[in-house]
Amino acid sequence: MTRLSTAARDPRAKFGKRFELQAQCLAKYLGELNPDCKRRLIHDTRVLTRRLRATLSAVENAPFAKRDSREAIQNFKKALKKFGKRLGPVRALDVMEKQVRELLEAKPPAEQDVLEFCASEFGRQKKRARRALAKKNRPLVKRLASAKPIAWFADIDWPKFLIALERNSGEESRDALINWRDFEKSGKLANLHQTRIHLKKWKYLMEIQNLFRAAKSQLPVESLKHLQDQLGSVHDRQVLLEMLASKEMKAAAPSKNNRDAWKQWRQSLEQELDHTLRKLRDGDALEDISRAMMRSA
Numbered sequence: 001m002t003r004l005s006t007a008a009r010d011p012r013a014k015f016g017k018r019f020e021l022q023a024q025c026l027a028k029y030l031g032e033l034n035p036d037c038k039r040r041l042i043h044d045t046r047v048l049t050r051r052l053r054a055t056l057s058a059v060e061n062a063p064f065a066k067r068d069s070r071e072a073i074q075n076f077k078k079a080l081k082k083f084g085k086r087l088g089p090v091r092a093l094d095v096m097e098k099q100v101r102e103l104l105e106a107k108p109p110a111e112q113d114v115l116e117f118c119a120s121e122f123g124r125q126k127k128r129a130r131r132a133l134a135k136k137n138r139p140l141v142k143r144l145a146s147a148k149p150i151a152w153f154a155d156i157d158w159p160k161f162l163i164a165l166e167r168n169s170g171e172e173s174r175d176a177l178i179n180w181r182d183f184e185k186s187g188k189l190a191n192l193h194q195t196r197i198h199l200k201k202w203k204y205l206m207e208i209q210n211l212f213r214a215a216k217s218q219l220p221v222e223s224l225k226h227l228q229d230q231l232g233s234v235h236d237r238q239v240l241l242e243m244l245a246s247k248e249m250k251a252a253a254p255s256k257n258n259r260d261a262w263k264q265w266r267q268s269l270e271q272e273l274d275h276t277l278r279k280l281r282d283g284d285a286l287e288d289i290s291r292a293m294m295r296s297a
Contacts, residue, residue: 015211016150019055022048027144030137035130039094046091053080054204058165063157073152079143090133093126095236096243114261118244165209172202173293180289184281189238196231199224206296220295227288230280237273241266
């Protein structure tokens with residue numbers, strides 16, 4: 001059973017206030033988005049969008065005193081999801097350009113042409129995607145301005161919600177563990193990707209749970225950070241390889257003189273990814289997940 005913090009005398013207000021501050025912060029970020037904004041702003045905007053969606057997912061099926069509150073939450077969640085789908089490719093292009101620039105610095109001048117082409121092409125696509133994103137965020141800005149989370153969350157049947165929250169957190173942790181075990185058996189990236197997704201959802205749910213727990217009974221949110229970082233790096237490299245094989249990149253492919261270098265570079269990236277995956281499978285990820293599950297039980 002969840003142990004409520006004595007400092008949280010009104011957990012509903014605390015929960016709603018946290019969401020309200022996050023929504024205000026997201027509105028500020030949206031106002032700063034432009035084709036030339038810093039990469040960090042794109043990253044922070046995406047993380048905050050996911051945290052808000054996780055909160056809304058946690059509460060949308062809770063028992064409500066008023067039907068209007070649930071409908072408002074569901075509509076807000078849809079707006080965040082729509083924006084998140086547009087934000088994902090922008091973030092991916094940011095990461096891809098950064099990866100290629102870092103690889104470029106380590107190559108001798110004779111091997112830099114292909115990477116320079118890729119970095120420039122990713123940069124061009126990034127600018128175009130950012131311009132489109134800045135134009136299409138107005139509906140979400142309006143939704144953020146009209147949000148009333150404290151009033152919404154005040155309608156929740158709190159004891160039932162906390163029980164459901166613990167159940168959902170447990171389900172996400174088990175799904176993460178199941179997919180990791182499947183990855184260990186099969187080596188399939190699809191299982192690894194699902195592990196990463198469930199770990200993120202589990203983390204966000206634990207963050208919410210910790211709002212209502214005493215300091216001595218906080219859940220181990222940070223214990224999975226190293227594994228999440230590793231999975232994130234694998235995912236970024238996988239996306240880079242997929243983008244290099246995309247129709248858009250092939251259409252803008254380098255000259256015939258550089259195609260052998262292009263092919264060799266892609267092969268070296270694939271070999272690096274295979275090596276990283278073997279290290280992951282031989283590492284301590286299973287113990288990390290199991291240990292975090294035991295501490296959060």
